[in-house]
Amino acid sequence: MTNKINVNEMKLTPKDFKSDQDVRWCPGCGDYSILAQVQRVFPTLGIEKENFVWVSGIGCSSRFPYYMDTYGFHSIHGRAPAIATGLKIAHPELSVWVATGDGDLMSIGGNHFIHACRKNIDMKMLLFNNEIYGLTKGQYSPTSERGKITKSSPYGSIDYPFNPTSLALGSNATFVARAMDRDPKHLQKMIERAGKHKGMAFLEIYQNCVIFNDKAFDELTEKETKAETTIYLEHDKPMIFGKERDKGIILEGFEPKVVSLKDGKYTEDDIIKHNETDESPVRAFILSHMTDDPNLPTPFGVFRQVLKETYNEALENQITTVTEKLGKGDLESLLFSGNTWEVKG
Amino acid sequence: MENEKTTPVESLDTVTVMFAGDSGDGMQLTGTQFSNTTASLGNDLNTLPDYPAEIRAPIGTIYGVSGFQLKFSSTDIHTPGDSPDVLVAMNPAALKKYLPTIKKGAAIVVNTDSFKAKDLKLAVLDSNPLEDGSLNGYKVYEVPITTLTKEALKDCEISAKDVVRSKNFFALGMMYWMFSRPMEPTIKWLDQKFKNKPEIAKANKKALKAGYYYGDTTEIFTTRYEVQPAKLPAGTYRSISGNEATAIGFVAASVQSGHQLYLGSYPITPASDILHYLTKYKNFGVKTFQAEDEIAGIASAIGAAFGGSLAITTTSGPGLALKTEAAGLAVMTELPIVIVNVQRGGPSTGLPTKTEQADLLQAMYGRNGESPVAVLAASTPSDCFYMAMEASRIAMKFMVPVILLTDGYIANGTEPWRVPHESELPKFNHELETNPEGFQPYSRDENLSRPWATPGTPGLEHRIGGLEKANITGNVSYEPENHDLMCKIRQEKIEKIALDISDVVVDGEEEGELLVVGWGGTSGTLTEAVTRARQDGFKVSRIHLKYINPFPKNLGDVLSKFDKILVPEINLGQLSKILRSTYIVDTIQFNKMRGLPFKINDVKEKIEEILGGSND
Ligand SMILES: Cc1ncc(C[n+]2csc(CCOP(=O)(O)OP(=O)(O)O)c2C)c(N)n1
Numbered sequence: 028m029t030n031k032i033n034v035n036e037m038k039l040t041p042k043d044f045k046s047d048q049d050v051r052w053c054p055g056c057g058d059y060s061i062l063a064q065v066q067r068v069f070p071t072l073g074i075e076k077e078n079f080v081w082v083s084g085i086g087c088s089s090r091f092p093y094y095m096d097t098y099g100f101h102s103i104h105g106r107a108p109a110i111a112t113g114l115k116i117a118h119p120e121l122s123v124w125v126a127t128g129d130g131d132l133m134s135i136g137g138n139h140f141i142h143a144c145r146k147n148i149d150m151k152m153l154l155f156n157n158e159i160y161g162l163t164k165g166q167y168s169p170t171s172e173r174g175k176i177t178k179s180s181p182y183g184s185i186d187y188p189f190n191p192t193s194l195a196l197g198s199n200a201t202f203v204a205r206a207m208d209r210d211p212k213h214l215q216k217m218i219e220r221a222g223k224h225k226g227m228a229f230l231e232i233y234q235n236c237v238i239f240n241d242k243a244f245d246e247l248t249e250k251e252t253k254a255e256t257t258i259y260l261e262h263d264k265p266m267i268f269g270k271e272r273d274k275g276i277i278l279e280g281f282e283p284k285v286v287s288l289k290d291g292k293y294t295e296d297d298i299i300k301h302n303e304t305d306e307s308p309v310r311a312f313i314l315s316h317m318t319d320d321p322n323l324p325t326p327f328g329v330f331r332q333v334l335k336e337t338y339n340e341a342l343e344n345q346i347t348t349v350t351e352k353l354g355k356g357d358l359e360s361l362l363f364s365g366n367t368w369e370v371k372g
Numbered sequence: 373m374e375n376e377k378t379t380p381v382e383s384l385d386t387v388t389v390m391f392a393g394d395s396g397d398g399m400q401l402t403g404t405q406f407s408n409t410t411a412s413l414g415n416d417l418n419t420l421p422d423y424p425a426e427i428r429a430p431i432g433t434i435y436g437v438s439g440f441q442l443k444f445s446s447t448d449i450h451t452p453g454d455s456p457d458v459l460v461a462m463n464p465a466a467l468k469k470y471l472p473t474i475k476k477g478a479a480i481v482v483n484t485d486s487f488k489a490k491d492l493k494l495a496v497l498d499s500n501p502l503e504d505g506s507l508n509g510y511k512v513y514e515v516p517i518t519t520l521t522k523e524a525l526k527d528c529e530i531s532a533k534d535v536v537r538s539k540n541f542f543a544l545g546m547m548y549w550m551f552s553r554p555m556e557p558t559i560k561w562l563d564q565k566f567k568n569k570p571e572i573a574k575a576n577k578k579a580l581k582a583g584y585y586y587g588d589t590t591e592i593f594t595t596r597y598e599v600q601p602a603k604l605p606a607g608t609y610r611s612i613s614g615n616e617a618t619a620i621g622f623v624a625a626s627v628q629s630g631h632q633l634y635l636g637s638y639p640i641t642p643a644s645d646i647l648h649y650l651t652k653y654k655n656f657g658v659k660t661f662q663a664e665d666e667i668a669g670i671a672s673a674i675g676a677a678f679g680g681s682l683a684i685t686t687t688s689g690p691g692l693a694l695k696t697e698a699a700g701l702a703v704m705t706e707l708p709i710v711i712v713n714v715q716r717g718g719p720s721t722g723l724p725t726k727t728e729q730a731d732l733l734q735a736m737y738g739r740n741g742e743s744p745v746a747v748l749a750a751s752t753p754s755d756c757f758y759m760a761m762e763a764s765r766i767a768m769k770f771m772v773p774v775i776l777l778t779d780g781y782i783a784n785g786t787e788p789w790r791v792p793h794e795s796e797l798p799k800f801n802h803e804l805e806t807n808p809e810g811f812q813p814y815s816r817d818e819n820l821s822r823p824w825a826t827p828g829t830p831g832l833e834h835r836i837g838g839l840e841k842a843n844i845t846g847n848v849s850y851e852p853e854n855h856d857l858m859c860k861i862r863q864e865k866i867e868k869i870a871l872d873i874s875d876v877v878v879d880g881e882e883e884g885e886l887l888v889v890g891w892g893g894t895s896g897t898l899t900e901a902v903t904r905a906r907q908d909g910f911k912v913s914r915i916h917l918k919y920i921n922p923f924p925k926n927l928g929d930v931l932s933k934f935d936k937i938l939v940p941e942i943n944l945g946q947l948s949k950i951l952r953s954t955y956i957v958d959t960i961q962f963n964k965m966r967g968l969p970f971k972i973n974d975v976k977e978k979i980e981e982i983l984g985g986s987n988d
């Protein structure tokens with residue numbers, strides 16, 4: 028097994044993962060970057076090419092499988108997590124990846140999403156969050172900010188949005204992270220981390236839709252503002268940010284607050300150290316909510332990673348235990364089980 | 373003991389018994405025990421449980437009544453009987469509910485202890501039927517079952533509540549005596565069931581024996597009955613329900629095809645038992661997934677089918693409605709899945725615990741676009757076994773979704789089944805594709821079936837999905853001519869199945885005035901109705917359809933040989949519609965939706981009405 032992996036690692040290159048289909052996203056769409064980073068990371072994961080599978084729903088983002096030269100299934104709106112679940116249960120040795128959009132996963136597929144998280148089904152889920160319905164030409168989505176003016180909300184949307192990382196944490200996903208299309212290096216790292224996680228790995232990616240929601244994430248992605256508006260989470264490191272790395276996050280009770288490290292009042296020791304592997308999800312939940320507070324930087328990186336038995340492992344274990352106890356199933360005895368009696372001719 | 377000799381024993385061909393009481397009275401268990409014992413004596417039998425949809429309906433009310441009807445016979449029979457010869461009523465509500473269904477002059481055994489004023493009030497009765505003459509003309513046996521049970525168990529060290537609960541075994545004991553059945557099978561069962569509660573086992577056995585000896589020593593019952601064993605073909609038999617047969621059928625299909633069995637399912641009455649059974653068979657490598665909803669049930673099955681499993685999903689009408697869109701995806705991706713729909717009364721939540729055949733058109737046409745699937749229907753409880761195998765075989769051979777229709781009646785009803793040996797079962801397999809040379813995901817074999825290439829196979833990486841596919845390459849295609857071609861191929865694939873299934877066989881003469889056409893779970897009733905009409909001199913033939921899409925290839929011919937075609941269905945005429953439009957024939961409809969199987973006599977009368985005076 029190990030041998031085989033090494034050989035493959037040497038052999039595979041990003042080009043091996045490019046399919047022969049023309050990519051048809053709009054020029055400038057953030058999806059291109061996600062595709063490129065996935066193609067860069069895949070050869071490094073040590074997994075045989077034939078064992079990768081991409082499953083998607085419907086949306087611009089869900090076209091993703093066509094552009095990857097792996098097994099792929101472009102399914103129906105919202106159902107990718109459920110299809111991926113069945114495939115992974117049937118075939119546990121596969122590396123199953125889901126490409127989905129904010130409408131696909133947070134709206135029509137919401138139920139499948141929370142249950143796949145809850146059950147810790149071993150799949151890697153990449154949410155292309157552009158805060159809009161791209162493919163249907165620009166209606167507000169469950170992640171659009173309130174008041175958004177779109178074709179289906181000409182006077183401003185009155186819905187409150189979902190925060191996908193909070194939802195994932197609340198549903199007990201065992202890996203929850205965020206990245207953006209415009210930071211390829213970090214995105215690669217996050218894809219790699221997700222790919223190596225055993226269990227449900229949820230990665231939200233802020234993705235720019237140039238056509239229907241352009242610049243939605245500019246504050247977070249553009250050089251001028253980025254340092255002040257974002258914070259990169261690193262395990263066991265204090266939560267410091269700012270152009271001059273002069274600001275940090277402290278917790279007052281359950282409330283995160285920005286403090287200055289310049290005026291002598293606070294030192295690095297006062298700043299909270301990020302701990303991805305905290306048993307309790309509470310801290311990660313608080314961090315995920317920083318996203319919604321305009322006075323706080325938006326976190327990127329791994330919010331939480333814990334390891335626990337996956338659904339498919341538990342099922343295989345149960346099959347083994349029951350088989351050890353009852354012996355391998357024998358059809359003849361199953362047919363003749365229960366109350367039988369003889370009728371003589 | 374003396375009385376055993378003095379009570380006359382009457383020999384009968386066939387008896388129908390109804391055990392009825394409050395849901396808490398254990399009547400399903402009593403009925404099941406009586407059936408198992410009766411089956412082991414070699415009688416042919418057929419059962420129909422009739423229980424409320426509510427888990428704990430108010431005690432003593434009509435809603436809370438639970439009944440178990442069984443018919444057993446010395447000849448072969450096909451239905452649980454129209455009208456019971458004997459009714460055991462544990463309370464007034466049970467008596468009120470089933471009195472209108474039993475034969476005139478039938479025997480009624482009542483538990484007089486539960487005919488107090490408050491019991492009558494709960495059953496909404498103004499007067500006591502035991503006193504007001506409403507039972508005139510019946511053989512009424514008044515037995516204080518609760519009192520007698522308490523008396524018999526007075527030395528048992530169990531709670532007063534458990535004592536009263538044992539009264540169903542007293543009633544069972546009386547019936548064992550009345551119908552000359554041995555107590556041993558139930559005694560053995562009790563010892564096994566209450567291994568860890570020996571006091572309860574002891575109490576129930578005591579109640580059973582007390583009931584038996586009560587029949588034996590008192591002179592209250594004027595007759596004892598005997599039903600000789602039926603002349604069934606030789607072999608080993610077991611009693612089987614449709615749901616269990618369905619479950620075992622899929623396990624057999626998995627073993628015979630070499631494909632791992634995967635079930636994605638969401639609980640729904642009356643289909644849940646299939647999930648319950650299959651989840652036990654882990655040592656057969658069966659993987660079951662209790663999904664978050666019906667959509668995830670079928671979607672996960674589609675995922676498993678992509679991975680090379682024999683993938684199925686089980687549900688009832690409302691669940692089939694939810695699976696609609698995903699079923700279309702299976703059509704488009706040409707993946708083999710089996711969808712089992714155990715039909716119940718609809719529309720909407722309808723009659724969850726009752727039977728109906730009203731999902732046929734949903735199964736045939738309930739998807740967007742031109743979206744043909746194969747549709748099969750099982751005809752009896754044990755036939756579910758063979759049809760589950762057949763559905764699996766067709767799905768894999770033709771790479772198509774198959775809908776297998778059963779219904780609440782055959783799913784929960786039981787019949788004796790001559791168990792086949794593994795060696796008698798067909799083997800079938802649609803091999804997985806492994807050869808990368810010239811591989812095309814939508815190339816086709818002689819059945820128009822595409823290769824089944826699964827993730828994990830080196831060199832066959834490809835993409836499938838719900839967008840229209842170019843024939844052969846499987847690439848996304850919006851080409852007008854290709855779409856036209858693909859719609860026709862998907863349809864032709866289903867039509868080709870007709871060459872792979874058996875012709876329909878006519879029961880009776882192959883031409884004549886009247887042909888009765890049935891499908892699915894009405895097989896038993898229609899067989900008996902036609903048989904009885906023939907005994908009365910009527911000339912009538914019968915066919916029963918188990919393949920509805922496609923129909924057997926000789927069906928058109930068969931229909932054309934008859935002047936009149938009667939189509940009895942537990943719906944408003946759904947098969948009739950399809951027959952009329954497919955074969956441009958006229959049909960006479962017979963439709964009744966009571967949540968119950970047809971009454972044999974109703975169908976027989978319809979046959980007689982059509983044939984008029986021609987029985988001379
Ligand atoms: C059952 C169903 N309902 C509605 C649609 C229409 N539809 C297609 S994609 C989509 C939303 C896509 O938004 P998102 O998931 O955010 O993906 P994006 O295009 O933004 O990447 C909708 C509503 C559909 N294809 N199927």
Ligand code: SF4
Nearest residue numbers: 053056087161236237
């Ligand atoms: S509409 Fe938006 S999301 Fe869709 S491809 Fe174009 S830019 Fe990308």
Ligand SMILES: [Mg+2]
Nearest residue numbers: 128129159161
């Ligand atoms: Mg979107």
